[in-house]
Amino acid sequence: xxxxxxxxxxxxxxxxxxxxxxxxxxxxxxxxxxxxxxxxxxxxxxxxxxxxxxxxxxxxxxxxxxxxxxxxxxxxxxxxxxxxxxxxxxxxxxxxxxxxxxxxxxxxxxxxxxxxxxxxxxxxxxxxxxxxxxxxxxxxxxxxxxxxxxxxxxxxxxxxxxxxxxxxxxxxxxxxxxxxxxxxxxxxxxxxxxxxxxxxxxxxxxxxxxxxxxxxxxxxxxxxxxxxxxxxxxxxxxxxxxxxxxxxxxxxxxxxxxxxxxxxxxxxxxxxxxxxxxxxxxxxxxxxxxxxxxxxxxxxxxxxxxxxxxxxxxxxxxxxxxxxxxxxxxxxxxxxxxxxxxxxxxxxxxxxxxxxxxxxxxxxxxxxxxxxxx
Numbered sequence: 001x002x003x004x005x006x007x008x009x010x011x012x013x014x015x016x017x018x019x020x021x022x023x024x025x026x027x028x029x030x031x032x033x034x035x036x037x038x039x040x041x042x043x044x045x046x047x048x049x050x051x052x053x054x055x056x057x058x059x060x061x062x063x064x065x066x067x068x069x070x071x072x073x074x075x076x077x078x079x080x081x082x083x084x085x086x087x088x089x090x091x092x093x094x095x096x097x098x099x100x101x102x103x104x105x106x107x108x109x110x111x112x113x114x115x116x117x118x119x120x121x122x123x124x125x126x127x128x129x130x131x132x133x134x135x136x137x138x139x140x141x142x143x144x145x146x147x148x149x150x151x152x153x154x155x156x157x158x159x160x161x162x163x164x165x166x167x168x169x170x171x172x173x174x175x176x177x178x179x180x181x182x183x184x185x186x187x188x189x190x191x192x193x194x195x196x197x198x199x200x201x202x203x204x205x206x207x208x209x210x211x212x213x214x215x216x217x218x219x220x221x222x223x224x225x226x227x228x229x230x231x232x233x234x235x236x237x238x239x240x241x242x243x244x245x246x247x248x249x250x251x252x253x254x255x256x257x258x259x260x261x262x263x264x265x266x267x268x269x270x271x272x273x274x275x276x277x278x279x280x281x282x283x284x285x286x287x288x289x290x291x292x293x294x295x296x297x298x299x300x301x302x303x304x305x306x307x308x309x310x311x312x313x314x315x316x317x318x319x320x321x322x323x324x325x326x327x328x329x330x331x332x333x334x335x336x337x338x339x340x341x342x343x344x345x346x347x348x349x350x351x352x353x354x355x356x357x358x359x360x361x362x363x364x365x366x367x368x369x370x371x372x373x374x
Contacts, residue, residue, distance in 0.1 A: 101310040191239040296322065
């Protein structure tokens with residue numbers, strides 16, 4: 001899954017990483033820094049996001065510890081963990097952080113090796129190949145017209161940017177906690193951006209919705225991918241009524257589950273281990289123009305509560321910042337840490353502006369009934 005792997009690896013079988021002998025292992029890099037203002041702290045974190053990892057040569061995970069002035073006049077800190085995405089999905093990253101915290105408390109603790117990676121699919125390769133081809137055939141039918149995103153036509157992408165907005169969220173109805181409702185709300189904000197940009201208003205949005213296939217109530221594997229994807233389709237006009245759109249998106253998801261499309265996508269995702277991702281993208285709608293989806297959106301879920309202590313410090317907040325590709329160039333993500341709800345917006349400079357991101361966040365916050373935390 002590394003970019004540009006040697007051809008021999010592609011032809012011989014599944015790409016993977018393997019640890020060598022313990023005495024020859026090199027710990028991942030840990031960087032210490034001090035930021036004297038909130039702006040300097042954010043610049044440090046964006047520098048982490050933009051520092052690429054070459055999976056053929058670099059450690060697949062790295063850490064940064066950044067001290068900065070706290071709200072009470074003391075010293076606070078940020079612990080940033082950055083990884084090459086195919087190594088872990090977001091929940092896997094949370095699991096690894098939990099393992100490290102437990103090892104810090106008890107150096108003799110050992111995680112169960114069986115729980116560190118996804119169980120192997122024992123179905124024959126031929127059977128899994130047929131399922132994967134069926135998934136790809138379905139993906140080719142998703143977009144009847146070219147996909148448009150804020151990154152369409154962007155020839156010189158700028159750096160990756162992000163912002164985190166922590167909000168006070170009233171006790172939600174169960175419906176508003178679902179990704180269908182939140183996707184409808186984000187879709188309405190994007191429809192406004194489309195209108196201001198004079199982008200095609202009749203072409204449907206295409207958005208990949210991650211489905212965590214870990215058993216409910218269990219941490220599941222740490223390494224590898226435990227996500228399958230559902231592909232949501234809706235038009236900008238449908239976002240005028242988020243409630244009706246959320247109901248339609250739930251029906252889409254239910255139909256995809258019933259028809260086995262999500263399970264088939266999970267099998268197809270596994271085949272990414274056997275070939276460069278560029279080969280898989282050729283099968284995606286819009287890939288001829290390097291367009292993947294209209295925008296990104298996900299609910300990453302809950303981190304440990306704010307009462308948790310990691311490495312001797314109380315956790316005040318925690319969030320995951322996904323790196324988005326230049327096309328679509330923008331994504332809105334949600335997560336919770338104890339009583340804190342976060343809106344994380346990632347974008348590529350040039351695809352959208354900071355002002356446009358602020359307008360997207362304001363629209364989402366308004367439609368969700370959330371207020372900014374003081």
